[in-house]
Amino acid sequence: MTKINRLAAALLAAMILPAGHAADKADIDAIIQPLMQKYGVPGMAIAVSVDGKQQFYHYGVASKQTGKPITNQTLFEIGSLSKTFTATLAAYAQNEGKLSFAEPASHYLPELRGSAFDHVSLLNLATHTSGLPLFVPDQVTNDAQLMAYYRQWQPTHAVGSYRVYSNLGVGMLGMITAKSLNQPFAQAMETQLLPGLGMNHSYVNVPAGQMDNYAQGYNKQDQPVRVTPGPLDAEAYGIKSNAQDLIRYLEANMQVAKVGDKWRKALAATHTGYFQAGVFTQDLMWESYAYPVALPKLIEGNNAGMIMNGAPATAITPPQQQQTAAWFNKTGSTGGFSTYAVFIPSQKIAVVMLANKWFPNDDRVAASYRIVQALDKPKP
Numbered sequence: 001m002t003k004i005n006r007l008a009a010a011l012l013a014a015m016i017l018p019a020g021h022a023a024d025k026a027d028i029d030a031i032i033q034p035l036m037q038k039y040g041v042p043g044m045a046i047a048v049s050v051d052g053k054q055q056f057y058h059y060g061v062a063s064k065q066t067g068k069p070i071t072n073q074t075l076f077e078i079g080s081l082s083k084t085f086t087a088t089l090a091a092y093a094q095n096e097g098k099l100s101f102a103e104p105a106s107h108y109l110p111e112l113r114g115s116a117f118d119h120v121s122l123l124n125l126a127t128h129t130s131g132l133p134l135f136v137p138d139q140v141t142n143d144a145q146l147m148a149y150y151r152q153w154q155p156t157h158a159v160g161s162y163r164v165y166s167n168l169g170v171g172m173l174g175m176i177t178a179k180s181l182n183q184p185f186a187q188a189m190e191t192q193l194l195p196g197l198g199m200n201h202s203y204v205n206v207p208a209g210q211m212d213n214y215a216q217g218y219n220k221q222d223q224p225v226r227v228t229p230g231p232l233d234a235e236a237y238g239i240k241s242n243a244q245d246l247i248r249y250l251e252a253n254m255q256v257a258k259v260g261d262k263w264r265k266a267l268a269a270t271h272t273g274y275f276q277a278g279v280f281t282q283d284l285m286w287e288s289y290a291y292p293v294a295l296p297k298l299i300e301g302n303n304a305g306m307i308m309n310g311a312p313a314t315a316i317t318p319p320q321q322q323q324t325a326a327w328f329n330k331t332g333s334t335g336g337f338s339t340y341a342v343f344i345p346s347q348k349i350a351v352v353m354l355a356n357k358w359f360p361n362d363d364r365v366a367a368s369y370r371i372v373q374a375l376d377k378p379k380p
Helices: 003-016 025-039 079-095 122-126 143-152 167-180 185-196 208-213 233-237 243-253 261-269 295-302 304-309 361-375
Strands: 043-050 053-060 273-277 280-282 287-290 311-320 326-334 337-344 349-355
Touching: 025 043, 025 053, 025 361, 043 243, 043 361, 053 243, 079 122, 079 167, 079 185, 079 233, 079 261, 079 326, 079 337, 122 167, 167 185, 167 233, 185 233, 185 261, 233 326, 243 261, 243 337, 243 349, 280 311, 287 295, 295 304, 295 326, 295 361, 326 361, 337 361, 349 361
Parallel strands: none
Antiparallel strands: 043 053, 043 349, 273 280, 273 311, 280 287, 287 326, 326 337, 337 349
């Protein structure tokens, strides 16, 4: 082999082999402990994966009342990270020929024919571009009231022109997906998708035998809270999971953890970029950024303003196939829990952050960014 060829081979190997390495516990402690102190977080679990090697870091307690420590078995409410599972189930249903993202929502919900949903596609529901608002109105407490709300709703912006983060949109996507699979949504999630991904301790409805592992959440006033049942809760923010299952989920998204071919294809479909909205690409519920990416851009894309206020959206034509050099992320919150998940396929790095108290997205993103920085550098 000539000197030039050896150099080329070395460069190629450097491009192929991930530069990442396991983090020292002291590095993670220095990031997480001040964060917990700042917000009075009772307990946190951090899981990282580098090239398929997992590490777990546990802090504090699952309940201030019992003092039970956080472990890999501790169940957290993952909030809107659940939306990526709903999108994956919908992608699976499409791949199985049960539904089409190109069809209008009213095609699958005949009671909405003649409404605005004649012009809202399943893809719009899956990318927050339907125009539907974030929250289910307080006066809507059952399915009949929900359908009445949908029937009278009119978009503020042209469908597909604006990204408005929406529980109502992904909730309808979940409703249609479940209908196409002839199962209640929670049942489809718990009997098909979650076991299909090897997530054997993740639930929509936590079984009695797992309640001891279910962390107690705490709101901003330090009052104990857990998510309350409501319309579209399962579809939009209903999954409870642990660090071990969730890092496997992120590994499966990077094709580091092996899953069945149908689920692999469904996961891959959720990484397609359909709209540019502000600083990020809107995939099927995931948001992505070209990697490397600067922290201020991630904070801008994940801050409360982006969620609450919306942003103009531009369709990507043709849709952008999955970029491997990309930072895919999703936040998740309930009244008493905080979640952040990120995976970077090109580096084979993934991080999930779980906490049993709500605190701002900006701090979750900044802390996770520092963890990724610690992982994504060669050992000295």
